[in-house]
Amino acid sequence: DQQVKQNSPSLSVQEGRISILNCDYTNSMFDYFLWYKKYPAEGPTFLISISSIKDKNEDGRFTVFLNKSAKHLSLHIVPSQPGDSAVYFCAASVRGGGNKLTFGTGTQLKVEL
Amino acid sequence: SAVISQKPSRDICQRGTSLTIQCQVDSQVTMMFWYRQQPGQSLTLIATANQGSEATYESGFVIDKFPISRPNLTFSTLTVSNMSPEDSSIYLCSVEAFADTQYFGPGTRLTVL
Numbered sequence: 001d002q003q004v005k006q007n008s009p010s011l012s013v014q015e016g017r018i019s020i021l022n023c024d025y026t027n028s029m030f031d032y033f034l035w036y037k038k039y040p041a042e043g044p045t046f047l048i049s050i051s052s053i054k055d056k057n058e059d060g061r062f063t064v065f066l067n068k069s070a071k072h073l074s075l076h077i078v079p080s081q082p083g084d085s086a087v088y089f090c091a092a093s094v095r096g097g098g099n100k101l102t103f104g105t106g107t108q109l110k111v112e113l
Numbered sequence: 114s115a116v117i118s119q120k121p122s123r124d125i126c127q128r129g130t131s132l133t134i135q136c137q138v139d140s141q142v143t144m145m146f147w148y149r150q151q152p153g154q155s156l157t158l159i160a161t162a163n164q165g166s167e168a169t170y171e172s173g174f175v176i177d178k179f180p181i182s183r184p185n186l187t188f189s190t191l192t193v194s195n196m197s198p199e200d201s202s203i204y205l206c207s208v209e210a211f212a213d214t215q216y217f218g219p220g221t222r223l224t225v226l
Contacts, residue, residue, distance in 0.1 A: 032213050043205050043217035044156070046114070089155065098169070099144065099213055103156040 003027045004092050006104035013111050019077040021107050023090035026071065030092035034101070035064060035075045038087045047088075048075070080111045115140055115210040117218035125224045126196055133192045134221045136206035141186035144209040147179070150220075151202045159204075162189045196225045 005024045013019045021035075031052040036044035050057040050064045050073065057064050063076045077084055087108050091101040116139040126132050136145065147159040159179055160168040168181040182190045193200050201224050207215040 034214065036217075041220075041222070043117075043207075043219045046214055046216060049214055091156075093213065095213055098161060099209055099215070100146070100158050100161065100171075101156075101207075101215055102158075105155045 001026075002105070003030075004090060004102050004104040006088075006090060006107050008107050009105070010108040010110070013080045013109065015082060015111055015113050016079045019075075019080045019084065019109055019111070021075045021077075021088050021090075021109065023073050023075075023104050024071060025073075025092050027092070027094075027102075028071070029094045030102075032093045032095050033064070033066060033073050034091045034093075035062070036089045036091060037084075038089060038106070044089060077109075080109075082111050082113060085109055085111045115142065115208050115216045117206065117208060117216060119204075119206060119218040119221050121221060122219065123222040123224075125226060127226055128197055130196055131192055131194045132196065132223060133190050134204050134206075134223075136189045136191070136218055138187050138208050138210075140210065142208040142210055143186070145183060145189045146207045146209075146215060147181065147189075147191045148205045148207065148217075149202045150205065156205065159191070193223065196223075198225045201225045 034049040035047040038044045048062045066073045087106045089106045090104045120135045145162045148156045159174045160170045162168045162183040180192045203220045205220045207217045
């Protein structure tokens with residue numbers, strides 16, 4: 001049972017444009033959500049997170065939106081840069097529940113010149 | 114964030130042997146986690162390792178196959194025992210260093226022949 005899903009395995013965007021990565025979840029107990037970026041041969045790097053009490057969190061070029069009723073979150077990157085090309089994972093956890101992360105399957109983002 | 118190192122970074126092992134992976138963090142942390150990323154798959158939590166107590170394993174993972182040590186607040190090891198080709202994966206440790214956010218090590222790429 002895949003509790004966190006990223007339905008787009010890949011996404012291609014032109015440099016300077018907006019990248020939108022989507023993530024859906026099924027477990028209504030999840031109350032904390034994170035986005036990680038992963039380059040080949042490296043561990044995931046934390047990007048941004050959002051608590052379920054918020055619907056938006058922004059950090060520089062990265063903004064995460066949470067729609068609890070739809071059990072959907074998205075990561076916006078604007079403007080996209082070639083260095084953003086990587087695999088992006090969303091993850092979810094239940095605070096106080098051991099803080100275990102459940103990861104999505106990842107989306108390969110390619111930012112083209 | 115925390116600085117996390119793992120040893121070895123990669124290894125090629127023979128079927129039936131065991132490999133111990135080390136994870137070192139530059140600050141004292143309560144919770145450390147071990148994940149596996151099989152080829153083309155997402156990250157899956159193997160176990161949570163807290164200092165002074167036995168590791169807590171997720172469904173599908175057992176102590177005999179993946180024994181874990183946590184001798185102090187900055188160090189942990191994961192052993193992959195009696196390896197088979199199906200154990201070929203990237204193994205990652207992570208720590209919860211700030212506000213429910215996990216930071217990951219660079220990973221250990223294991224190939225079992």
